[in-house]
Amino acid sequence: MSDATPAYILTLSCPDRKGLVHAVSGFLLDKGANIDEAAQFNDQSTGLFFMRVRFSVEGQSLEELQQSLAAFAPAFEMAWKLHDARKPVPTVVFVSREGHCLNDLLFRWKSGLLPIDIRAIISNHRDFYQLAASYNVPFHHVPVTADTKAAAEARQYEIIQNEKAELVVLARYMQILSDDLSAKLSGRAINIHHSFLPSFKGARPYYQAHERGVKLIGATAHYVTADLDEGPIIEQDVARASHTDSVEDLTARGRDTESQVLARAVKWHSEHRILINGSKTVVFL
Known part of the structure; x- marks a missing residue:
């Protein structure tokens, strides 16, 4: 043919x-x-x-x-x-104030390395509106506080629906999604966590890793569920750590690992290589 x-x-x-x-x-x-x-x-x-x-x-x-x-x-x-197979996956990216994963995804997308179509960027801060503009991607600033969380998530979901997004990527988005939004995005929202799960869940994993004196730091891409950092794991990788490393050293070194792990997970998802198997995934490479 x-x-x-x-x-x-x-x-x-x-x-x-x-x-x-x-x-x-x-x-x-x-x-x-x-x-x-x-x-x-x-x-x-x-x-x-x-x-x-x-x-x-x-x-x-x-x-x-x-x-x-x-x-x-x-x-x-x-x-x-x-x-x-030829249709790029419509995608919305969430980000907070750490932009390395967002920057990497945008570059790979525009370079033709990811079969996705980034239609919007949503952030609870304004830090990356210029980066979004440089790629001609609409940027939506949606502040989130404890009092406004429900309204903010309603606005976020409205954007996702309006853009007909089939994939949502949390590229170091440092807000916990509600159970309701997690359920709405089940099987189509990927998060990058900056540790080798199940170790060091939750906040400040590099600080936790430093306190334990680990010799490997890692990153984990997983599907979002209502249980924090418990979703089915898609991809993981590690980098060496030393007793001489500060928290800042671990954080800087981990950024490359996070970006690569997230990019692989997004690529595999958008090539429809991942099937969810209960609390795990089957990834056909």
Whole structure:
């Protein structure tokens, strides 16, 4: 098939049983599709089967394929999603006063390294409005206090909805989302935490790490849930630390790790490589 042939990504999960790969590939064959990439995983601890398939097909629209899948899936108790592989994921980024992750995401996006479309930046401070303007991205200053949190989150969610964002990235956004907003963004909000979870949850993890004299510092990208820093982990990495390092040294060194970990998580999510498996994730690389 030519490069102009429409391409789609199918992700699915269901109870494991014999013949699932055959059934899915047979379904795609019947549609005249060519499988470009496929990966599957059987979680023996839960009895669940996970699969990601990228395929090309002519003469079938996204809507037609979705209708066919809706008829095909129930026999296998299958949860599924179908994505246009060529469509960048509409994205809104949240940030506070640490801009290294935001700056990295903006650069990668404009360089064509991330298949996303950053449509807005939301911040509880004004620090990065000029950075947003330099990339021609709308910047929304939404202050948050204990008294205004509900109204602020309502405004944030309104922006997300207006921009039709399918992904929200908390790029060092230092406010805890309410249970309500966390639920609304379930499975589509990624946070970067500046420690190797489950160690050093909550605030000031570099200070906690310094007090414990750790030899490795890390960063963790995870999906946002109502439980602080407990969401399904997508990606992690570490950097060496020394007894000579100050908190400031650890913080400076950790910024690179945070940026890289978050960028990888955003890339994998926007390429539809991540399936949530209870409190964990399946990541097809």
